[in-house]
Amino acid sequence: MAPQGKLDLDPEAVRAARRLAARAAEPIIAMARSHTTVSVERALLRLAGLAGADDGGRPWVNHLADAVAGQVGLEHGLALPVWDALLNGPYGSLADLARDAALGRAAFRLPEGAGAAKAREAARRAARDGIARVDRRRAERDRLLGELPTAGAAGPPQPLIYLIVATGDIYEDIPQAQAAAREGADVVAVIRSTGQSLLDFVPEGATREGYAGTYATQENFRLMRAALDEVSRELGRYVRLTNYASGLCMPEIATLAGLERLDMMLNDCMYGIIFRDINPRRTFIDQRFSRQIHARAGIMINTGEDNYLTTADAVDAAHTVIVSQLLNERFGHEAGLSDAQLGLGHAFEINPAVPESFRLELAHAQLVRELFPDAPLKYMPPTKHMTGNIFAGYLLDAFFNLAGVMTGQSIILIGMMTEGIHTPWLSDRDLALENVRYVRDACGGLAEDFMPRPDGMLVQRARQVLSESVELLERVAGDGLLTAIAEGTFGVTRRPPDGGKGLEGVVPHADGYFNPAIEILDTEDPHGARSEQEVHA
Secondary structure, eight states: OOOBTTTTBOHHHHHHHHHHHHHHHHHHHHHHHTEEEHHHHHHHHHHTTOOOBOTTSOBHHHHHHHHHHHHTOSTTOSHHHHHHHHHHSSOSSHHHHHHHHHTTOOOOOOOOHHHHHHHHHHHHHHHHHHHHHHHHHHHHHHHHHHHSGGGSSSOSOSSEEEEEEOOSOHHHHHHHHHHHHHTTOSEEEEOOOTTGGGOSSOOOSOOSOOSSSOOOOHHHHHHHHHHHHHHHHHHTSOOEEEEEOOGGGHHHHHHHHHHTTOSEEEOOSSHHHHHHOBOHHHHHHHHHHHHHHHHHHTOEEEOOGGGHHHHSOTTTTHHHHHHHHHHHHHHHHHTTOOGGGEEOEEEOOSOTTSTTHHHHHHHHHHHHHHHSTTSOOEEEOOOTTOOSOHHHHHHHHHHHHHHHHHTTOSEEEOOOTTTTTSSOOHHHHHHHHHHHHHHHHHHTTHHHHOOOOTTSHHHHHHHHHHHHHHHHHHHHHHHOHHHHHHTTTTTTOOOOTTOSBOGGGEEEOOTTOOOHHHHHHHHSOTTSSOOHHHHHO
């Protein structure tokens, strides 16, 4: 087959890259299918409706999971011991059982025979009810996308404008998010409080004291979703809500996002490993379940390859971004995500002092666009080389916005000219929104007219990065992904497979392991009816 696309990429090289990514991913997928974690098991309890916490803030799901783990272990899953105790004890609800478990008053066993069959059926009903709630929230999104005029068949202008709010106080975040939507933001992301990814529990309730971010909780999700629904009706366009499903509670946060109708979730295959020192095995196992929930909920994931370029050189490490994207694609597909849910990430992070840096940025961005033509790519602004020169910063952000429009990016996170000085003021955000709106509106469909010269610098650079990606994938497929991570292949940070936080929460399946949520998610197609969000992504 002849080369195709604006960059004339060799189709065989592209196919080889995907074959190698699949080979590299397979052992990780097998591990995820044969292990569970404490957070996967707690996510089942959340699907079954268990919420709340004790007076000290420790969630009931943690109390119940810890009690079962201490008495019978988790290798058979939580479902059989928990629903056996619920059926045979004096408990009217999971909450009653969890309270007794917290006090050491509940006894658990691994039932057999007829007892096991009854517990299995009761657990299936509870999981089915929870997944039905997720399905209803997805249907709500579809309905709202159909009702709001400017989010109809044509959809909002591309790329979508993505903006972060994060004061630490959800009640301060809400008016800021609504104001951002009125100024043109299409996606509002509530960045998490610093360090939440290292907590092995999900905080409860509305929170007002986060650090450089706001805690991800079910109540905070509910409050922000309601606020954005209100401003969506006011503006006549659906404003999307993003949060973060990563860290030690990734499966639980993904579940809460599905229950509260979030639209996008940061969910990367290696971010937590490299930048938060979460154990690699824990991360990959938790990731599979979280992505299954995202697939079912119609949630678009955003991946974090842009972070590699904050620690590694954006030119030298460009191929590691492509390799990670291909791995994220494979892991996502295996978990049930469609291409329209793969918000693969990359960034405008080449040192502006490098000769022809903008041409290199265009080559990299166009390469990603052509490798993943049906994915809603998320393009991240310059941060690493932003300085105290706000005028140069504003210009650099304009070049970033221009690159995003020229190469047909789907989502662009607005850049701030004061990025290198302090946490941006609201006035800085307004200027940044003005910048991106001007570039997007002035350029219109410029991507249609952007055509790199055959065999020119952009084409040659894209082919070089693709070739380097295939070479790296050959090594990763041969040595193993866990080995590659341990060697610092991604983001130059070394993370051994048995190091990091959370390994003690990883449990291999015993014969007869049972989790009804995974059973349902494994056997049902989440895309029986494509959502409006996917159609218009």
